[in-house]
Amino acid sequence: MGKVHVFDHPLIQHKLSYIRDEQTGTKEFRELVDEVGMLMAYEVTRDLELQDVEIQTPVTKMTAKRLAGKKIAVVPILRAGLGMTDGVLKLIPAARVGHIGLYRDPETLQPVEYFAKLPQDIEERDFIVVDPMLATGGSAIEAINSLKKRGALKIRFMCLIAAPEGVELLKEAHPDVDIYIAGLDEKLNDHGYIVPGLGDAGDRLFGTK
Ligand code: URA
Numbered sequence: 001m002g003k004v005h006v007f008d009h010p011l012i013q014h015k016l017s018y019i020r021d022e023q024t025g026t027k028e029f030r031e032l033v034d035e036v037g038m039l040m041a042y043e044v045t046r047d048l049e050l051q052d053v054e055i056q057t058p059v060t061k062m063t064a065k066r067l068a069g070k071k072i073a074v075v076p077i078l079r080a081g082l083g084m085t086d087g088v089l090k091l092i093p094a095a096r097v098g099h100i101g102l103y104r105d106p107e108t109l110q111p112v113e114y115f116a117k118l119p120q121d122i123e124e125r126d127f128i129v130v131d132p133m134l135a136t137g138g139s140a141i142e143a144i145n146s147l148k149k150r151g152a153l154k155i156r157f158m159c160l161i162a163a164p165e166g167v168e169l170l171k172e173a174h175p176d177v178d179i180y181i182a183g184l185d186e187k188l189n190d191h192g193y194i195v196p197g198l199g200d201a202g203d204r205l206f207g208t209k
Helices: 010-020 026-044 082-091 138-149 164-173 201-206
Strands: 004-006 050-056 061-067 071-078 099-104 111-117 125-130 154-162 178-184
Touching (some): 010 026, 010 178, 026 178, 099 138, 138 154
8 A cells, every 4th residue: 555655844834935925936935846846856766676795995895775776766747747847867876767648628527648758668757746746636646647557567656735625535446555745734625726725837837817
């Protein structure tokens, strides 16, 4: 069963308070989302496998630990997921980056994939799907469906802010996926916004309205 991890790290909570604040402008918002993405990546990768390697320090030989070579791919859900991607790549610079684009069908209100470009060796990679807002859960569920359909075996999902409704639906749809959240909020409002949330993550990242 996948676990839900809610971060209580003071640096993450501090930065998240500025991200939420409507007074925070585009430049600062972008920088803060990037920084929190990086801090979260530190925890999200906590269970990566290590292997022993023999090295020579200036003093002696020793058996040290290195990552076991399992390959990582980061997959932002377009467009807001792009804001967290560089932060993750600062800690895992060799990771591949896949992209998934989804729009909401105006009639069914269901997310529909309009773009997917992923690394070739899907079965061999661990995936980290990133999207700042886990609201209804629809996009996250569909993006993970899309990865699984193409053969992905190990997937983690990380977001800045989640609504309890979205967390429940994502857990139900993908019980094998660990979910990483910087702030777990109260609810969704009638317009599908997370309350208290931060507004529209894509618009705030890219300065659009
Ligand atoms: N997407 C956003 O950008 N913000 C929300 O509050 C919900 C979904």
